[in-house]
Amino acid sequence: MNFREELLKIDRSIYYYDVLGSTNDQARILAEEGACDGSLVLADAQDSGKGRMGRSFFSPAGSGIWMTLILKPDILPEKASMLTLVAAVAVQKTMVDFGISSGIKWPNDIVVAGKKVTGILTEMRAEPDHVDYVIVGIGINVNMTKFPEKLESLATSMAQVRGQMFDRAQIVKRFLEYFDEYYQTFVREGNLGFLQETYNQHLIHRNKQIYVHEIRRVWPGISLGINSTGELLVRTNEGDVELRSGEVSIRGVYGYME
Numbered sequence: 596m597n598f599r600e601e602l603l604k605i606d607r608s609i610y611y612y613d614v615l616g617s618t619n620d621q622a623r624i625l626a627e628e629g630a631c632d633g634s635l636v637l638a639d640a641q642d643s644g645k646g647r648m649g650r651s652f653f654s655p656a657g658s659g660i661w662m663t664l665i666l667k668p669d670i671l672p673e674k675a676s677m678l679t680l681v682a683a684v685a686v687q688k689t690m691v692d693f694g695i696s697s698g699i700k701w702p703n704d705i706v707v708a709g710k711k712v713t714g715i716l717t718e719m720r721a722e723p724d725h726v727d728y729v730i731v732g733i734g735i736n737v738n739m740t741k742f743p744e745k746l747e748s749l750a751t752s753m754a755q756v757r758g759q760m761f762d763r764a765q766i767v768k769r770f771l772e773y774f775d776e777y778y779q780t781f782v783r784e785g786n787l788g789f790l791q792e793t794y795n796q797h798l799i800h801r802n803k804q805i806y807v808h809e810i811r812r813v814w815p816g817i818s819l820g821i822n823s824t825g826e827l828l829v830r831t832n833e834g835d836v837e838l839r840s841g842e843v844s845i846r847g848v849y850g851y852m853e
């Protein structure tokens with residue numbers, strides 16, 4: 596059975612396409628047209644996959660999972676970025692179930708053997724006091740055996756790590772099981788307290804030195820782990836600082852696992 600047929604057997608609102616520009620862009624259109632909370636948009640290939648900070652995301656046909664969840668949670672807009680961390684833990688757990696011991700680079704990269712295996716891009720539309728929708732785009736490198744030269748030192752796939760091919764639909768199913776459970780708890784509790792320890796256990800740079808990149812300066816610190824709202828606590832000579840995702844990036848951490 597092919598990817599599409601297996602996906603469409605999942606009991607969920609799923610929009611499948613052979614090729615899209617970006618599943619995030621399509622998800623936005625579907626969300627505006629009234630797609631329900633939890634709908635999933637998937638494409639076998641993306642020809643303009645989007646990464647964070649305006650970067651492109653390599654998304655060839657037949658080898659990865661390029662998917663976007665459409666979420667319409669009853670939460671305040673300032674809480675929406677925490678959904679990225681919820682998705683990161685769901686992906687990390689899924690990978691472990693498929694024999695891959697991956698880690699998380701705050702806030703939302705999944706890293707194996709020092710290279711990125713999954714990226715997450717969250718976008719939303721909101722009013723000051725109300726979320727219209729959040730779209731959580733997830734790109735998992737599953738069965739690629741080769742990357743373009745410029746990505747070779749940065750990206751890897753589950754197949755490269757394990758030396759075997761994986762059934763992409765089974766991975767999607769397992770991910771949804773984890774995500775749905777965590778999502779329900781998150782919406783009920785309104786914070787990440789229930790997931791904080793799990794997230795921190797898998798943080799590749801926990802208690803390690805990192806470099807925090809701001810627009811005008813770079814400074815070192817020891818990353819301690821996230822708090823219950825997803826900020827990264829960093830210890831510096833002048834005291835502890837809480838970093839909000841989206842405002843800064845951290846570097847100097849790939850390769851920590853191994």
Ligand code: BTN
Pocket residue numbers: 616617618619620641643644645646647648650652654660661662663713714715716732733734735
């Ligand atoms: C990053 O690591 O910079 C984020 C990458 C996010 C990629 C996924 S693939 C599915 C969804 N559609 C996109 O265009 N981007 C996200």
